[in-house]
Amino acid sequence: MRVEIEKGIQTTWSADEHNVHGGHHERYFEMRAHSLAAAVGHLIGLHEAATEVIDFAKAERLIEDFLK
Template sequence: MSAELSHREFLLALTADAVMQARIVPDQLHEVIIPSLPPHRCVLAEAVKRHLHADALLTEPLLRDLEILIDFMRVEIEKGIQTTWIADEHKVHGGHHERHFDTRAHSLAVAVGNPIGLYEAATEVIDYAKAERLIDDLLQE
């Protein structure tokens, strides 16, 4: 009995983490992500927002849309990065590269952590619950 309770408590803790992440992401979508994305990419961000407002937190469609949104954000971040070579005659390799973010890329780079956190937390809950169901099915055979 205590083993079942500890599994339930663990699942509850995972779910609480996902819920916490889900409280942060809508603000990030509204304030940073949607204004920073090209208009044709905002549709997906709006879909994620709708999932979250509909309490569809632990669903595969949300995970799919989040994953695609994160990929779009990464592409947009890379577009706003300039890499320059800084020469240094006192170093063995002669210098180093520096990456500079434009304002939009910097905003997206800071904001992308929240959707990633939500994706990871929700995925962990879904995967853990699915694993528990698979074990229960195996034990009943």
């Protein structure tokens, strides 16, 4: 997904005489790239939640085995 997101990002240089580096880069996301980037964030959250559930289930099984 990163490749598809990067296809929709444009980077420009903005000159700034008050910046010690002479300016800064600005990134603009096209609508599709912005939507994909948001989806990645949600997918990461889903992965973390699923991992927590799996870890919790494993911990419960270990406790049950220990108490037997």
